[in-house]
Each structure stands twice: as C-alpha cells, then as structure tokens.
Amino acid sequence: MLRNHLLYVLKKNAKMQLTERDFEKLFKEHFVSITIYSRKIVQDTDTAKDLAHRCFVKVWEKRETLPDDSNLKALLYRIAHNLSINYVRDQKKFTTDEALPNVESENSYTDSDIVASELEAAIVDTIRHMPEKSREVFILSRYERLTNPKISEKLGISIKTVEAHITSALKILRKKIFGKEKKS
Amino acid sequence: MNNEEIYEIPEISDTRLLDIDTDAEWDKLSSQLGFRRKTKILRLDVLVKIAAAVLIVVGIGALVNNSFNSSDISTYTAQNTPVETVVENSTQISLNCNSSVTCNAKQKGVFSVDLKGEAYFDVEKNPERKFEINTHDITVVVHGTSFNICEDKAATTVTVTSGVVEVISKIDGKSVTITKDELLTYDANKGFDVKTVDNFNNIAWKLKEFKFCDTPLAEIMEQLSKAYGFSYSFDNPESKELRISGSFCNQKLESIISILNQTLDETDIVSNAEGVYTVKNR
Secondary structure, three states, rough: OHHHHHHHHHHOEEEEOOOOOOHHHHHHHHHHHHHHOOOOOHHOHHHHHHHHHHHHHHHHHHHHHEEEEOOOHHHHHHHHHHHHHHHHHHHHHHHOOOOOOOOOOOOOOEEEEEEHHHHHHHHHHHHHOOOOOHHHHHHHHHHHHOOOOHHHHHHHHHHHHOOOOOOHHHHHHHHHOOOOOOHH | OHHHHHHEEEEEEOHEEEEEEOOHHHHHHHHHOOOOOOOOOHHHHHHHHHHHHHHHHHHHHHHHHHHOOOEEEEEEEOOOOOEEEEEEEEEEEEEEOEEEEEEEEEOOOOEEEEEEEEEEOOOOOOOOOOEEEEEOOOOEEEOOOOOEEOOOOOOOOEEEEEOEEEEOOOOOOOOOEEEEOEEEEOOOOOOOEEEEOOOOHHHHHHHHHEEEEEEHHHHHHHHHHHHHHEEEEEOOOHHHHHHEEEEOOOOOOOHHHHHHHHOOOOOOEEOOOOOOEEEOOO
C-alpha cells in the first residue's frame, strides 16, 4: 500500500524529459495549426507566426517544470490563446482601430476551434506538398476564384490541362483530408 | 469536372499560410534557442564545382540583365528631414536624416537596397522576389516584415518590429536570424550581439513611440531630439540625472514637453524662438 502510494507520488512529481528532437517534432507537427489558431484571434498572419514562435519558446523554457504527463498540445493552444488575447488587448490600449477583433475571455477557446485549426493546417500542408503545377492551378481556382479559361490564359496551358490539374488536386485533398476518394 | 466540387474543400484564412516553411521556421527557432545546428558536410571539390557553376550563371545573368534593364536603379536621399518612399509596389522605406538608399531591381528574383545611414523598412512579402539590404558590413535578408537598420562605422544595428529577418556578416559570412522585439548589433571585431528589447525608443524617429522606465532626463532629451529634430542644452548638469517613467504614443513634441514639465518638480523645459530647448531650474 505504502509502496503504491510512493510510486504514485513519484510519478506525480516526475518532470517531463523533453529532448531537442522531441521538441523539433512537436514544433513541426503543430506550428502551422498554432499559427492558424492565433490568426483567428489576431487577424494577421505575420503577427500570428510571431506569437506561435513565442508560444514554442515558452514551452521550451517551461519544460523542466512541466509534469511528466503534461498534454503538450493542449498547453500549446492554451499559451497561444493567452498570448493572442493579450496581444489584441495591448493593441487596443494604443489604438482606436475598430477593425481589431473583440477579445473574448481567457478560457473561451473550445475543442472545435482547435479541430478547425488542425483541419485548416492539414489542408495547408496538403496543398503545399502538391505537385507544383497542380498546386498553382488549385490556388488560382479555389482561393483566387479565377475561372478555368482565365487560369488557362494566365498560365498558357489548355483548359483541359487546367481541369486535369484541378481533378488531381481534389483527389489528393480528398484522400488526405477525408481519407477517401470521391466515388463517381 | 463539376466546378462545384472544388468548393467542397474548406476555405483557408489566408493564402500566405501556404508559404510557411516549417523547416525554415524551425531553423529560426532553434537558432534563437541556441540549439546546435545540424551541419551538412560538403566536399571541397564539390564546393569548387558549385562555386564555378554559380559564377557562370551569375556572369551570364549579369550580362543579360545589363543589356536589358538599365533603368532599374534609383537612389533616394534624405538630408535635413526624414523622407518616405514606396518601392516594389508596396514596400515602404522611411529614411532618417542624412541617409540614402540605392534600390537595384536589375537582378531577377532579388530586389537589393544599398543603405547608407539609417532607415526603417516595412517590406511587403513577395515570394517571387527576395528583398535584401546591404550596408558596408552586413546583408539583411527579408521575408515580409518591418525593421530598422542604423548603419554606423563602429557598429550596425537592426531592430525588428514585426516578422523575421536574417542578417549575414560580410566579413565572415556568419548569419543570425532575429525576430520581433529583438535588437541586433554587429561589430566587425566582436561579431553579432542579439538582445530582447522592451521598447523601440531607438527607432522613435520613425514610430514616434517612447517607453521610459526610470530613465534619466538626459537620455529622454537625447531620444526626443533625435525623433523630433531639435537642439537642447542643460543649464544645470544635475538635472540630467532626474528619472522619469511613462510612455508616449504619436504625441506632438509640445504635448510631451508639457507632460514632462508637469512631472518635474523644480525643473522646466523651455524653448526659445529658434526652437532650441533648455532644461533649467524653475
């Protein structure tokens, strides 16, 4: 009984052993989604990237005080949330810019915000790793809203080739994001 | 193909997210945290071959560029007052007094700027064209950000207010990446020194933002005189040591001086008809 209790106390007080390699993996896995999450609050990509960097720096600095069973992902999102909220508040102190978002309470982040950020990060990652031409055509079509004839004209390729690239890009995305291809 | 299918894929909040290179971001962070870099070992003969190939390509490129673009170089100079200019569509350069920049758009894929003196840059990100700034001792490679460079014979300083820049020594080729709220000082003899800053008083000439924390009046007057371009003197040297805390954001000089006068008990800052300020006992 006493032995079990001692083991419990030891485990509870055990500190996390986060190596540089573990930290690199954590960073590469979550940097984009943390940036996206922060961007939802601060509404600016460059600032969100800066805050995401600071977020990882904070985790690294805290590593020796973290309990062994810490959920690093949850910790990252919590720090990102607080840094972003503080950033918006600080901005509001110095400016009357009404375009700045309304900051919510410090505990208002939800699982669905995290899931949405992770989904968006997965889409970003998949598009980034598409073959170059398919990526270019897909971005022009989906995010710059150009029609297929306009894309064909802009890139000097036939409309059929544009369609082929979009089909290929959609196939890759469906497979990576939804885990399946659309049945025709 | 049904055009509606493409809209099944969720929107992304900003297409610039697609430019995030996590490997490059990791390099920046690991350098900031002082992690040991993974060294890539290249054989000398391979290096010589690469250098030769680069020289040939650069040589041909220079010839081609010289023959087709002869009007892509422009120089801007600020003498007694700061000057602002926009280059490369939306990149803003604010030049401090007695400074100049020469912009060179001749080389494909690179927009380079030669800086003499001090300037603040707000660079618009352009994935197709690298933006770099050269001083006599360093090259600063920019990835869409805002920062200040102050070139001086003794040392050059770079202050980043947003984003990330890479600074490369022209002496030994070493490089350092700095991010927001960091101040880099480069001295050819001592190398790089990076520290975190909690205020941007050194670039207040551009931002007009000051944060003073128990700062001596001498230092405050020096920073205000640089930012607003006036001369000043102290009647009583002891006043130089008076300490003041407070922050000012985009305020007129007269309003700052008025607040300082209300804060100081037995000292007044007054200006004469020529706009020269004197700090004297009340």
